[in-house]
Amino acid sequence: MKSIADINAIKERMQKVLGTREGQTENNIRIVVGMATCGIAAGARPVLNAFLEEAAKRNLKNVKVTQAGCLGMCKYEPMAQVYIPGKEVVTYVRLDEQAAKQIIVDHIVNGSVVTKYTLDIE
């Protein structure tokens, strides 16, 4: 037997899980993780999951974490690109789980790019 509070708790928990199914809209922030063979070999999968978990933990409903193929710079993998509407695309390289969490906190939530992991080609 569930109470009304139980139902509301289920609703909150499930909404996070189902956020993935809302699809893309123009106002979404997109985090695209390179998931080609090179990326996966370099450890892109845990990075992708770290992005997802951190975004869910902070209840960031307008953030969509998706995958892409090879970005062409395989030696910098795992890579991710952050698309914020109206801003320039930021490319992050050589990520790990810790980095993914930091990007969510610093870049997505607080708006400051994590320069430690940005792409810097001379």
Place this chain on the structure above:
Amino acid sequence: MYRNHILVCGGTGCASGNSQQIFEEFENRIRAKGLEEEVKVIMTGCFGLCACGPVVVVYPEGAFYQQVKVENVKEIVNEHIVKGRIVSHLLYKDKTAAEEQIKALNDTTFYKNQHRVALKNCGYIDPENIDEYIAYDGYQALIKCYQELTPQQVIDIIKESGLRGRGGGGFPTGLKWQFTKNAPGEVKYVCCNADEGDPGAFMDRSVLEGDPHALIEAMTIAGYAVGAEQGFVYVRAEYPIAVKRLQIAIRQAKEYGLLGKNILGTKNNFDLEIRLGSGAFVCGEETALMASIEGKRGEPRPRPPFPAVKGLFGKPTLLNNVETFANIPQIILKGAEWFSSMGTDKSKGTKVFALGGKITNTGLVEIPMGTTLRTVIEDIGGGIPGGKKFKAAQTGGPSGGCIPAKYLDIPIDYDNLIEIGSMMGSGGLIVMDEDNCMVDIAKFFLEFTQEESCGKCTPCRIGTKRLLEYLEKITSGKADLQDLEDMEKLCYYIKDNSLCGLGQTAPNPVLSTLRYFKDEYIAHVVDKKCPAGVCKDLLQYFITDNCKGCTLCAKKCPVGAISGKVKEKHVIDPEKCIKCGVCMDVCKFNAVIKK
């Protein structure tokens, strides 16, 4: 957290295209890759675009894969799920767009013009998981009713919303609830009519398959409003997937304490049972339906007394259709004004149609009332395949009528359809092109009603039989003009004297085709010709001078009716010809014609 959700359509249409196997193949391959913690595979209800089934949608990208085969699963998993590359050759292509471009699901012409209320969750949630329904505001309307609204306030909201019965009659739902509430009596019942019997209609089935909890929630709300503690869903046994999902949903709701005693810790009780119908069309009529639930022979009785006063087991009973109920939770949550802002003056909200016949996008569509038939057919439906010309649309199934091309631009609502001699019905919409013979269509529906007449009253039992005989006489070229006149008189006699809705509406297909396509009847009766080339008895096959004497037709003819020498024109012997049309199909020079 799951990074991808793979939604496989589990509606009856896609299930007949092997979607269950596709679903299992996805699960196996995802497990083989060790991704079961990251990727969720679920089976949903109908997406609506049945013509493109089996359908698979992968989120968060929203990639809409069409006509997926079991063999394609490997490619989708390896490319899309593992490497993030969308498999573009399997994607749905918008046929009506200027160039065949790939778009997000909601931007396609098929979905863009729709407005989904009753089908809100169909194709988005796992119907076998109550938590997913709860995530999308499920059972919030019930909580609102229990916490904030008195039963009378609930009924007032439904009344103000302007919701009318979606099963066909279009009776104001709020009034029906009020009558049941006002009827004296301790014991009352709430019933759901899910006995969807019209040929070509599958709206209610799709709601049951895709969003069964919406029905449970709505019936529980209805129980609270009218003062009933027991509900029955009368559903056809021919809908096995719908029945199974509803059973699962009822079990889950009971586990969560959303059905049974002291729902959600309140003082309210409501329980729900499923009753299976055995597919008699007449059991969709309310009094016959209730007789069937009681275990009696499914036959109608005269009204009054109406079910709201004396219904199931002699007690006051509220009886609504599945789609009507599916609107209720959202009306409670979003308010009467929100609902009545959609639609026309006297028909509010949206209506679900099962689009079929000569149409590109066969499927399930939901549109605001007042949308024109042209929008439904040309934009959402993607037009008529093969560049053929639109002739008529049939609405309301065997009780409805045909809408000819000149009414393509009238807004669809209850009153407009009745005015032009058709009716909303439960929502079957069959599109016909120039190759359809209207007399033959009327005959098809009469064959159906004649077969399904329960036989209790004479005008319907004998009347439909005699009416069908007139139509057979016409299509075989043996009728004269007097027959046409007598037939029309018989139609009105059946309408005026039958006991229930089945007989009262059975002549509608004949009357409406007589009204708009009298010339076709005349052609059958006077010229002994079928203009569309459908009625076999009035047809003859000929070979024209285009014939090159290739002998193919003579070889293929099953009765040896074609003779001729090689490289010379062949002839068909009309005495032997059985008009099967094989010669026409195989001829490479278009030399065979029928007229």
